Amino acid sequence: MKQLLLFNLFLFLGATLFAQDKMLVHRPDGTATFQISESDSVYFSADHSIIYFKIAGNLTDYYVSEIDSITFDVSLDSTVYVTYDGSTVSVINPLSDAGVAVETDGADVVIHSTSAIKNINYVLSGTTGDGMFKIYSDERYNLLLNGVQITNNDGPAINIQSGKHARINLVAGTASTLADGPDYAAPAVDENGEEEGQSATFFSEGELIFTGSGSLTINSFGSDQHGLRSDDYIQVDEGSITITSAEKDGMHGKEGVYINGGTVLITSSGDGIDGDEGVADITGGSVTVHSVEDDVKAVKSDGPITISGGTVQITVAGKQSKGIDSDVEINLSGGDVNISTTGGVVLEASGQGYDPSYCSAINCNGDVNISGGYLNIMSTGTAGRGISCDGNLYVDGGEITITASGNGAKYTNENGVDDAYHGSCINVDGDFVFNSGAITASNSGSGGKGISTDGGFVIGDGSSTPVLGLTTTGARITITSGGPGPGSQGDYDESKTIKSDGPVTINSGLVTISSADDGIKSDEAITMNGGSVSINQSVEGVEAPNITMNGGEISIYASDDGFNATYGNGGEQNDGSLLAINGGYVHISASGGDAMDSNGNISISGGTIVVHGPQSSPEVGMDVNGSCLISGGFLVISGTNSNMTEGASNSSTQYSLLLRTNSAIPANTLFHLEDSNGNELVTFAPRRNYYSIIFSSSQLANGATYKLYTGGTHSGQQLNGLYTGGSYSGGTLKKTFTISNIVTNVSF
Structure with a gap:
C-alpha cells in the first residue's frame, strides 16, 4: 500500500513539479530537503523496497518502510525571469496570480507589482539593442543583472519607478551593460499628472544597493542626463561599476552616495559622484573618477564628504x-586618496575687474578635517590649489603630500587695482590647526605659496610631533615695478612657504622650510613655544610685527633678514614692533641682510642665540630702531663695521659687549673670550668675514677683566660655529679689558 501511495504521489509531482520549490522526505531520524528544480528522476528498486532520488546528479536512496511521508513546500517561486533576445523578450512570471503583472512591447518590459511579497527576484539576462526594463513595486525587491545587455535609444535602459528599497545584484561571473540614446522620448505621466523621472541611463526613484561580484558598465549618451541616478541614495557594497560617459553626473544620489566596497570607475562631463543633498561617504573599495570638463567636481556633495577607507583616484582636467568639493564639511580619516589636477584658473568678471576662480584638488565651503589616511595631490594647472577651504582646516593625523607647479599672473581685481593670482598648496580662509601627522608640500609656480591662511596657524599641541616640510621655488610676480631712484619699491607677489594674516604659533613638531622668499610671515605675530624649525633657505626667514621665542629650536638661513620684526612701513622710526627671545635655541645665518632686525624693540631674557651676520655694510648682525633690552640668555652675533652696528641698550640688566675692529677678520677664524683665570666664556667661528661681535652672557660681571683672542684652534664640539667642551689654544691675544658699564664697547 505504501508503494502505491508513493507512486501516486510522484504522479502528482510530475504534474506540479514547477509549481513547488522543495520536496521534504520525512523519516524517524529526521527530514531530508531537496530542491525540486534540481531533481533528475525518482524510481524504485525491482522489489519496490527501496526508493531512489537522483538530485543534481547525485543518487540518494531510502528504504520505503523507513519513510513516514513526503511533503512539498507550497511557497510560491518568488523569481521573475526576463530574458531579452534582440527585438523580443520572454518573461517567466510565477507570480501573476500574486500581484505581479508584466507588460511587454517588443523588447520593452514594464513590471507592475502590487504583491505583498517582499524581496521578489527579477532576473535580467540576454541582449537587446532597442529595449528597456521598467518597474513599479509596492514592496522592496531584488534586481539581478545576469549578464544582461540593454540599449534603449529613447530613454533609460533601466527605469525604476518605485520608491522602495532595491538591491541590485551583479551576478557573479557576469558582465552587464546598459546604454541609452541622445534623445529621450517624453516621460510618462503618473496618476497625479506629474511627469515621471527618467534622468539617467539607470534611473531609480528609490534607494539602490549594489551587491554581487559581477560587473556593470553604463554607457550614457543621453543629452543632459546622468549615468546612474537615484532620487534616494546609492550604496555600493560589492561588484564593479564602470560609467564610461555621461553628459551630466556619472553617479548621482539625491540623498547621498555610500561606497563601502567594490570598484567604481567614472568618466563624465558633469560631476563624477554627486551626493546632492545628502553625503558622499567612502569607507572601502576602489573609486576612480576622471573629470574632463570645466567647472565640474569629481566627488561632490552639498552635505559632508567622508573618506575613511578604500582607494580613491581622481583626475581633474x-x-x-x-x-573633492563639499558645501559643508570634508572628513578624511583613512584610505588612500590620490588627486591630480591640470585645470587652470578662470577670471570671472566682478566689479571693476575680475575675481579668480581656481582649480582645486580639495575645496570646501566649511571645515576640512584630516585625521588619518594618505592624501597625495599633484597640481600642474595655472595657479592650481591643493587644499582650499573657506572654514578651518584641522589636521590630526595622516600623511599629506602636495606638489604644485602652476604659475600665477598679474590681473585687475574687482576694485580695478592691479593684483596677482597664484597657486597654494594649502589655502585656508579660517584657522589652520596642525596637531599631528605629516605634511610635505612644494610649489614651483610663480608667486606660489606653500601654506596661506587668513586666520591663524597653530603647529602642535605641545605633546605631539607633527612633521611639516615646505618648499617654494617659484619666481615673484611683478604687479608694479619700482622706480630707478634709491628707496623706490615695487609691488610683488612672492613665493612664500608660510603666509598667515593671523598669528602663527608653534608649540611642538618638526618644521623644515626651503623658501624662494619668506620662510614664515604673519601680519600679526609669530610665537614659538617648542618644537624644531629649520629654515634652510629664504630671503627673510621669519617676519611679523611681533616675534616671540619662548622655547624650542630654530635655525634660519636667509639672504636678507633672519628675524624681521616689522609692521612693514619702512623707515628708521620705532614702529612698535617687538622681537622677544625668552628661551629656546636660535641659530641665524644672514648673508645679505640684518640677521636680527626690529623696526621696534628687541627683548632678550633667555635662551641661546647664535648669529652669523652679513660681511658687508650697511647691513649688520643686529639692527633695532628702538631699544634692545637684555636681561638674560646667551648671545653671540658676528657682523660688519657699518655705522649702524649697535649693541644692547644701557637700560639692560645683563652685561653685554660690543667688540669692533677696523680690519676684517676672515671667515671661520675663531673669536675667543676668557676671563682672567683662563675660563672660557665663548669660542665662536663666524661663517663670513667679520668686523664686530655682540656678546652677552650671565657670566659677564662688572669689574671683571677679560681677554680677547682671534685665531687658534679648539678641541671641543662645534654646533653652528659655537664650540663647547674641549679647550682653546694657539690664538692671538688682541685685547685685555675690564667691564665697567652694563654695555661695554671694546675696540681691538
Missing part, C-alpha cells in the same frame, strides 16, 4: 574644476 577642467578649468576652475574641483577634485
Whole structure:
C-alpha cells in the first residue's frame, strides 16, 4: 500500500513539479530537503523496497518502510525571469496570480507589482539593442543583472519607478551593460499628472544597493542626463561599476552616495559622484573618477564628504574644476586618496575687474578635517590649489603630500587695482590647526605659496610631533615695478612657504622650510613655544610685527633678514614692533641682510642665540630702531663695521659687549673670550668675514677683566660655529679689558 501511495504521489509531482520549490522526505531520524528544480528522476528498486532520488546528479536512496511521508513546500517561486533576445523578450512570471503583472512591447518590459511579497527576484539576462526594463513595486525587491545587455535609444535602459528599497545584484561571473540614446522620448505621466523621472541611463526613484561580484558598465549618451541616478541614495557594497560617459553626473544620489566596497570607475562631463543633498561617504573599495570638463567636481556633495577607507583616484582636467568639493564639511580619516589636477584658473568678471576662480584638488565651503589616511595631490594647472577651504582646516593625523607647479599672473581685481593670482598648496580662509601627522608640500609656480591662511596657524599641541616640510621655488610676480631712484619699491607677489594674516604659533613638531622668499610671515605675530624649525633657505626667514621665542629650536638661513620684526612701513622710526627671545635655541645665518632686525624693540631674557651676520655694510648682525633690552640668555652675533652696528641698550640688566675692529677678520677664524683665570666664556667661528661681535652672557660681571683672542684652534664640539667642551689654544691675544658699564664697547 505504501508503494502505491508513493507512486501516486510522484504522479502528482510530475504534474506540479514547477509549481513547488522543495520536496521534504520525512523519516524517524529526521527530514531530508531537496530542491525540486534540481531533481533528475525518482524510481524504485525491482522489489519496490527501496526508493531512489537522483538530485543534481547525485543518487540518494531510502528504504520505503523507513519513510513516514513526503511533503512539498507550497511557497510560491518568488523569481521573475526576463530574458531579452534582440527585438523580443520572454518573461517567466510565477507570480501573476500574486500581484505581479508584466507588460511587454517588443523588447520593452514594464513590471507592475502590487504583491505583498517582499524581496521578489527579477532576473535580467540576454541582449537587446532597442529595449528597456521598467518597474513599479509596492514592496522592496531584488534586481539581478545576469549578464544582461540593454540599449534603449529613447530613454533609460533601466527605469525604476518605485520608491522602495532595491538591491541590485551583479551576478557573479557576469558582465552587464546598459546604454541609452541622445534623445529621450517624453516621460510618462503618473496618476497625479506629474511627469515621471527618467534622468539617467539607470534611473531609480528609490534607494539602490549594489551587491554581487559581477560587473556593470553604463554607457550614457543621453543629452543632459546622468549615468546612474537615484532620487534616494546609492550604496555600493560589492561588484564593479564602470560609467564610461555621461553628459551630466556619472553617479548621482539625491540623498547621498555610500561606497563601502567594490570598484567604481567614472568618466563624465558633469560631476563624477554627486551626493546632492545628502553625503558622499567612502569607507572601502576602489573609486576612480576622471573629470574632463570645466567647472565640474569629481566627488561632490552639498552635505559632508567622508573618506575613511578604500582607494580613491581622481583626475581633474577642467578649468576652475574641483577634485573633492563639499558645501559643508570634508572628513578624511583613512584610505588612500590620490588627486591630480591640470585645470587652470578662470577670471570671472566682478566689479571693476575680475575675481579668480581656481582649480582645486580639495575645496570646501566649511571645515576640512584630516585625521588619518594618505592624501597625495599633484597640481600642474595655472595657479592650481591643493587644499582650499573657506572654514578651518584641522589636521590630526595622516600623511599629506602636495606638489604644485602652476604659475600665477598679474590681473585687475574687482576694485580695478592691479593684483596677482597664484597657486597654494594649502589655502585656508579660517584657522589652520596642525596637531599631528605629516605634511610635505612644494610649489614651483610663480608667486606660489606653500601654506596661506587668513586666520591663524597653530603647529602642535605641545605633546605631539607633527612633521611639516615646505618648499617654494617659484619666481615673484611683478604687479608694479619700482622706480630707478634709491628707496623706490615695487609691488610683488612672492613665493612664500608660510603666509598667515593671523598669528602663527608653534608649540611642538618638526618644521623644515626651503623658501624662494619668506620662510614664515604673519601680519600679526609669530610665537614659538617648542618644537624644531629649520629654515634652510629664504630671503627673510621669519617676519611679523611681533616675534616671540619662548622655547624650542630654530635655525634660519636667509639672504636678507633672519628675524624681521616689522609692521612693514619702512623707515628708521620705532614702529612698535617687538622681537622677544625668552628661551629656546636660535641659530641665524644672514648673508645679505640684518640677521636680527626690529623696526621696534628687541627683548632678550633667555635662551641661546647664535648669529652669523652679513660681511658687508650697511647691513649688520643686529639692527633695532628702538631699544634692545637684555636681561638674560646667551648671545653671540658676528657682523660688519657699518655705522649702524649697535649693541644692547644701557637700560639692560645683563652685561653685554660690543667688540669692533677696523680690519676684517676672515671667515671661520675663531673669536675667543676668557676671563682672567683662563675660563672660557665663548669660542665662536663666524661663517663670513667679520668686523664686530655682540656678546652677552650671565657670566659677564662688572669689574671683571677679560681677554680677547682671534685665531687658534679648539678641541671641543662645534654646533653652528659655537664650540663647547674641549679647550682653546694657539690664538692671538688682541685685547685685555675690564667691564665697567652694563654695555661695554671694546675696540681691538
